[in-house]
Amino acid sequence: MAKSRNNVTHDLLQSRRREIIDNALGLLDEVGVDALTMRALGARMGIQAPSLYHHFSGKRELLTAMADRIVADAVIRPDVEDWEAGLRQCAYALRSTLNARRDAVRVVAGTAATGPNSAAIAQAWTDALSATSLPLEECVRFALVLYSFILGHMLEEGGEPVTPSEQDSLHTVGPLWRAYLAVAQEGAERRFDFGLDVIIAAIRTRITMAAAPASGARKADR
Structure with a gap:
């Protein structure tokens, strides 16, 4: 009986937490993170x-x-046969989210990325x-590099655009x-694709480097 009451209490607390998060996300949409208190x-x-x-x-x-609730929509099942296609799927899913x-x-x-959805990503x-x-x-390591790139790119993307007067002044400096x-x-979007291409190219290079010693060893055995 006590165990049943504990389960009910736990479920009620979790339900209340979800309600609070739902309202907090609604408030975020309305006023932004700075005004969310x-x-x-x-x-x-x-x-x-x-x-x-x-x-x-x-x-x-x-x-x-x-x-953790925000990134839930970025949890996908990527292509695990083609690592490049799978990684692009993951990157675009997080950017879209x-x-x-x-x-x-x-x-x-x-x-901190400590929740279950972050772990699933x-x-x-x-x-x-x-x-x-x-x-x-x-x-x-490469997953963390990609994650950092996406967040950094998105933060820059969400910044204030360069004004026409600032553009005019920059044109004079070289x-x-x-x-x-x-x-x-x-x-x-084009800059995002370029950065993603650079990371994928680095992974390809790393794969080639990792395979090179084994290939050399096989030749030596012959």
């Missing part, structure tokens, strides 16, 4: 802010839970890379900045 969230839900602390120790813990909600990348980049990415025959540790402006005007 425990007080504002309590007002939205019609409760006193202190009652939220029964479920979350503070804004940081709440944001971590929100981040972060583009779908206001300030999503700031929430995800500013918190990490597993999917390493599953895609497992087809490369690289050691698991190497697969994890060919480097003129080239920078030309690249910036290509569009965020």
Whole structure:
């Protein structure tokens, strides 16, 4: 009987946490991460802010839970036969997910990736890379490089655009900045694809390097 009551209590607490996260994500869409406070969230839900602390120790813990909910849509089953196609699927899924909600990348980049959905993404990415025959540790390193690239790119993409007056001033400082402006005007998606291509090329190079000693050893045996 006591065990049953404990299960009911646990389910109620989890349900309440989900409700709070749902409302927090709604508030994020409305006001952005800077204006998202425990007080504002309590007002939205019609409760006193202190009652939220029964479920979350503070804004940081709440944001971590929100981040894990945000990335849920990026959890996919990638192609594990073709590692390059699988990795591109993973990258585009996360980019699309972060583009779908206001300030999503700031929430995800500013918190620890410790939730179940974050773990599922990490597993999917390493599953895609497992087809490369690289050691698991190497697969994890490349997955982290790709993850960091996506977050960094998305943070830059969400920044304030260069104003016309700033463009005029940059045109006067030499060919480097003129080239920078030309690249910036290509569009965020093209720059994202370029960065992804660079990472995939690095993985290919690493695979070739890893295979080279074995190939050399076979020749020596002959």
